[in-house]
Amino acid sequence: xxxxxxxxxxxRLFVAVCEERNIARAAAREAxxxxxVSKRIAAVERAVGAPLLVRGRRGIEPTAAGETLLRQARExxxxxxxxxxxxxxFASGVQGSVRVAASVSALAEQLPDDIAxxxxxxxxxxxxxxxRVSSEIVRALREGSVDLGVLWDVGDxxxxxxxxxxxxxxxxxxxxxxxxxxxxxxxxxxxxAHDAVGVAPGGMMETMLRRQAALxxxxxxxxxxxxxxxxxxxxxxxxxxxxxxxxxxIAPLAGATGLVMLPLADAWAERRFxxxxxxxxxxxATARLxxxxxxxxxxx
Numbered sequence: 001x002x003x004x005x006x007x008x009x010x011x012r013l014f015v016a017v018c019e020e021r022n023i024a025r026a027a028a029r030e031a032x033x034x035x036x037v038s039k040r041i042a043a044v045e046r047a048v049g050a051p052l053l054v055r056g057r058r059g060i061e062p063t064a065a066g067e068t069l070l071r072q073a074r075e076x077x078x079x080x081x082x083x084x085x086x087x088x089x090f091a092s093g094v095q096g097s098v099r100v101a102a103s104v105s106a107l108a109e110q111l112p113d114d115i116a117x118x119x120x121x122x123x124x125x126x127x128x129x130x131x132r133v134s135s136e137i138v139r140a141l142r143e144g145s146v147d148l149g150v151l152w153d154v155g156d157x158x159x160x161x162x163x164x165x166x167x168x169x170x171x172x173x174x175x176x177x178x179x180x181x182x183x184x185x186x187x188x189x190x191x192x193a194h195d196a197v198g199v200a201p202g203g204m205m206e207t208m209l210r211r212q213a214a215l216x217x218x219x220x221x222x223x224x225x226x227x228x229x230x231x232x233x234x235x236x237x238x239x240x241x242x243x244x245x246x247x248x249x250i251a252p253l254a255g256a257t258g259l260v261m262l263p264l265a266d267a268w269a270e271r272r273f274x275x276x277x278x279x280x281x282x283x284x285a286t287a288r289l290x291x292x293x294x295x296x297x298x299x300x
Contacts, residue, residue: 114297
C-alpha cells in the first residue's frame with residue numbers, strides 16, 4: 001500500500017470527516033471544497049482495498065477498517081504536533097525545567113558534574129535536583145512528580161524506562177587502628193563480626209546489605225545510622241565502627257581523614273546505576289535531552 005496516501009493532510013481530513021460525520025462540514029473546517037475531501041478519502045479506500053466510511057443514521061461513520069485508521073491517524077498526528085512543538089523549542093533555544101531525583105551515592109559521585117556540564121550548554125534549562133532513597137525515586141517517577149531518577153539498578157523499575165549510566169564499587173572503610181585495617185581486601189561475611197555504621201536508613205544499600213547478611217544466616221551489627229556519606233566517614237574516623245561505602249564517592253573523604261579503604265571482594269560489590277524515566281512518549285523535550293546527555297556522558 002503506497003505510503004503517499006497517508007500524508008498528514010489526508011489523515012487530518014479523514015479525522016475531520018469522522019468527527020463531523022459530514023464531508024461538507026469537514027471540508028469547511030479544513031478550508032477545502034467538499035469534492036477535494038471526497039477524492040482524498042476515495043484514494044485511500046482504493047489503496048486500502050476496503051471501504052473506510054459508510055452512511056449511517058447519524059451521518060457518515062467509520063467502518064471497522066476506518067476505526068483502525070482513525071485511531072492510528074490521531075496517534076500519528078499527535079506525534080507530529082509534539083515533534084513540531086519540540087523542534088520549535090530547539091529553534092528558539094532549549095528552555096524549560098527538569099526535575100531530577102537521585103540517590104545519595106549518585107549525588108556524591110559524578111552526577112553533579114554531569115548535570116553542571118549540561119547546564120552550561122543549555123543555560124535556559126533549569127534543573128532541580130532532590131536527594132531521595134531509591135524506593136522514593138521510583139514512586140516519584142510513577143507519580144510524575146519528577147522527570148528523571150538516577151539510582152541503583154536493583155530497584156523495582158517495572159513500567160519505567162531505564163538506561164545505563166555509571167557504576168561504582170563498594171569498599172569497607174575502617175579506622176587505621178581497626179582490627180581489619182591491615183587486610184588487602186575483604187569479603188562481606190568477614191565484616192559481620194564488627195560494629196558497623198549504616199548509611200541512608202531504608203535505602204537500597206541498607207536493604208541489600210541486610211539481605212546479603214540474611215543469606216549468610218547472620219544479621220548486621222549496625223551501631224549507628226546516619227544519612228550522609230561524610231557523616232559516616234566522621235563516625236568511622238572516630239573509631240566507632242566500619243562502613244561499607246562506594247569507593248568513588250568517599251575516596252576524597254577517606255584521604256582527608258586518614259581512613260583505610262579495603263575493596264569488597266563479593267561479586268555484588270560492583271553497582272550499576274541507571275537513568276530512569278517514564279515511557280519516552282510522556283517526557284518533555286528537555287527531560288529527554290537531559291536523559292540522553294547523562295547516558296552519553298557516562299559512555300564517554
